[in-house]
Amino acid sequence: MRNHSGIGVKILELQPFFIAYHNLNSWLQVAVKPGIEELTLMLCDWIFRKTYKFPLSLFSDGVRSSIRCLELGFCTFHPTAELGPLRSLTSLHLSSVRIRGDELHCLLSNSLALETLELNECNGIVCLIIPSKLQRFSFLRIFGCGRLKLIESKAPNLSTIDFSGKTLSMLHSDVICYARTELPSIMPNLDALKLSSSDEVVNTPMLPTKFLYLKHLTIHLGLGPSPYDYFSLVSFLEASPSLETLNLDVSKKPMDNETIFGHSPHLRQMTEDQHCYLKNVKITGFSSAKGLVELTCYILKNAVSLKCLTLDTNYAFFGKCSGSGFGQCGSFGKSLREARRALRAIRTYIEDKVPTRVKLTVVGPCSRCHKLP
Structure with a gap:
């Protein structure tokens, strides 16, 4: 990990009996460096969704400026206004992630370059509001978000919607x-x-x-x-x-x-x-x-x-x-x-x-x- 020099990090199908799970934060702190463009963290176990909280501390100024694609699965994610702008983020994919609608709205409002959003079984979201300031946003896919009652899109260039609600x-x-x-x-x-x-x-x-x-x-x-x-x-x-x-x-x-x-x-x-x-x-x-x-x-x-x-x-x-x-x-x-x-x-x-x-x-x-x- 310390010798990692690429622009992307993928951690897939990490099982709870792996001792590596206990060191995951340390791994990510080493791997997620300024200049990174892609981060995929798919823990693939419902236990993690309750126990693992994705650390906002990973998003330093350098990371926020470079990351383009973020994909998270089976974890808890609570972005706040203090996170700051993700200036280069164009693609966001959340699968079985514990996140509320207001938290997601906060993240979207700080991601002005966002083009695509995919939500899969994120049942903490009741209301999804896509801000008008997302001028490049064009693609929305939502599947299996059982508590979602309302989607309001104010993005002027949204052209493709794939929705199961x-x-x-x-x-x-x-x-x-x-x-x-x-x-x-x-x-x-x-x-x-x-x-x-x-x-x-x-x-x-x-x-x-x-x-x-x-x-x-x-x-x-x-x-x-x-x-x-x-x-x-x-x-x-x-x-x-x-x-x-x-x-x-x-x-x-x-x-x-x-x-x-x-x-x-x-x-x-x-x-x-x-x-x-x-x-x-x-x-x-x-x-x-x-x-x-x-x-x-x-x-x-x-x-x-x-x-x-x-x-x-x-x-x-x-x-x-x-x-x-x-x-x-x-x-x-x-x-x-x-x-x-x-x-x-x-x-x-x-x-x-x-x-x-x-x-x-x-x-x-x-x-x-x-x-x-």
Whole structure:
């Protein structure tokens, strides 16, 4: 070990009856030197996972600057903020490692060059958040992490996901199109999906692929400059026969040429396809955009089990009225004008299509602060 001069160290299949296990820290202190690029430590025994704690002291300044690939298996690993940045780390693979989600997030936040992350049976992770500062991060693989309930990706260039769990949250531009195009084949068992997009350049395509087990869908579409046809979201409804709840948060205000009052009153129709499980739909930031009105009418016609439909014409980033009697609440200007136009669209095109079994809740601007038609 003292004569080791390579750039990588691999310790594989070390068994607990080897006396070398008791000297492992000493071995690693000798072997892991500044300039090292690869370190693989796979102890391959569940006993080690409880008893062996990977020493953070190995990551000296020189090691943190040089190490590119780190692979750990069957041990305990508790990175902290004091660890410092791993400037060259591009690949991280953890297998049966005892680590919490906040500890992993700390490590990711200090690994700005990271490109790939693989997690295998790391059951201490409940929530995985991938920071937006990981500009090079493009590949995520997760298998057998039984307690993992939520993945939220803020990395802008994540392009490949291999995932065996049920709940996924993704945040970046064009994620709605990406999710509809790619996720049914690589994540067929999704139970819940949350998508947040700052801008969608293209509308959501109609495809034959399905989310057979998807029950809960949340979509947030931000203030990006590109026009978007909300009616194209029918693609998700057609692909999700088990869907129970749909939450759509729309911060975009329609341009004058997008409002239904600037178009022919004829509404587009889709081939009738009954949705037997969809019970609750909420649209926040509901506007007079023609595609949004058409999407709502499609839901009312085809969601045969629908119980509650909420159309909130206020935008999520506006404050609610406090009711204190001082000042006005946050809806004003163009947003207030659009909210009034949205209420008119609901009365004109939607209210008479609501079945008696459905509870329609319409939320408008505060009547105390604003005079409504």
